[in-house]
Amino acid sequence: MGCDEVHPRLDAYLDGELAETERRPLRDHLQSCPDCGPEAAALERLREGIRRSAPVYRAPDALRSQIRFALRREAAASAPAALPHASRWLAYAASLLLAVAIGSGGTFVFLGERQTDPVASEILDNHLRSLLGTHLTDVASSDQHTVKPWFAGRTDLSPPAVDLAVEGFPLVGGRLELIAGKPVPALVYKRREHVINLFVLPASRSDRGETLTRHGYNLRHWDEGDLGFWAVTDASPTDLAEFERQFRAATKS
Numbered sequence: 425m426g427c428d429e430v431h432p433r434l435d436a437y438l439d440g441e442l443a444e445t446e447r448r449p450l451r452d453h454l455q456s457c458p459d460c461g462p463e464a465a466a467l468e469r470l471r472e473g474i475r476r477s478a479p480v481y482r483a484p485d486a487l488r489s490q491i492r493f494a495l496r497r498e499a500a501a502s503a504p505a506a507l508p509h510a511s512r513w514l515a516y517a518a519s520l521l522l523a524v525a526i527g528s529g530g531t532f533v534f535l536g537e538r539q540t541d542p543v544a545s546e547i548l549d550n551h552l553r554s555l556l557g558t559h560l561t562d563v564a565s566s567d568q569h570t571v572k573p574w575f576a577g578r579t580d581l582s583p584p585a586v587d588l589a590v591e592g593f594p595l596v597g598g599r600l601e602l603i604a605g606k607p608v609p610a611l612v613y614k615r616r617e618h619v620i621n622l623f624v625l626p627a628s629r630s631d632r633g634e635t636l637t638r639h640g641y642n643l644r645h646w647d648e649g650d651l652g653f654w655a656v657t658d659a660s661p662t663d664l665a666e667f668e669r670q671f672r673a674a675t676k677s
């Protein structure tokens with residue numbers, strides 16, 4: 425195995441994610457190569473240092489692998505060949521910090537995004553979390569007369585919980601989420617096998633009218649009266665735009 429084959433596998437090697445068939449030649453290379461050996465050792469020390477100084481909250485495995493996948497895809501897209509060592513170190517440190525931020529329940533950081541809307545980030549983070557566990561709904565019902573009253577007394581915001589089954593977006597329930605430290609309603613819809621989480625916040629006067637796409641998730645935001653709606657899903661942008669159209673049509677007073 426040559427140095428150019430070692431470099432792209434170093435993260436996976438240190439994460440213990442390489443198959444034995446790759447792990448062995450890579451370890452042999454690290455033991456004999458005057459460049460890669462010390463570099464791997466330094467990386468390992470950096471990881472140890474961060475591990476020691478950072479609070480230990482372990483993100484769920486599915487989320488961790490999703491983050492790793494996203495990071496590697498970013499890395500592959502932005503750095504095809506040989507990055508200078510310094511940038512690879514920076515990328516690596518950034519990936520660790522990202523893992524720490526996620527692990528500690530902090531705000532989701534979009535790597536490579538210069539502008540990060542904190543609310544959009546938090547909503548995406550929440551959406552991911554809702555898909556990981558068993559906590560998709562607090563109240564499971566397609567009946568708006570069950571879902572809407574459930575939120576009363578739990579949050580100041582009263583969401584119009586319309587069922588859109590006929591339009592192809594059945595309401596499956598609702599749950600309470602914390603966004604920016606406040607309890608807010610999240611309505612849960614389905615588009616075939618895809619989940620659409622619709623977060624209801626106070627209107628923010630920043631109607632986007634466009635779809636934001638982050639690592640395969642699509643997010644739309646619109647205001648209606650005093651309420652701001654944030655819909656996030658891994659269904660297609662076309663489906664999401666259709667969902668917004670149908671929801672607005674059904675809730676228009």
Ligand SMILES: [Zn+2]
Pocket residue numbers: 426427430453457458459460461
């Ligand atoms: Zn080498």
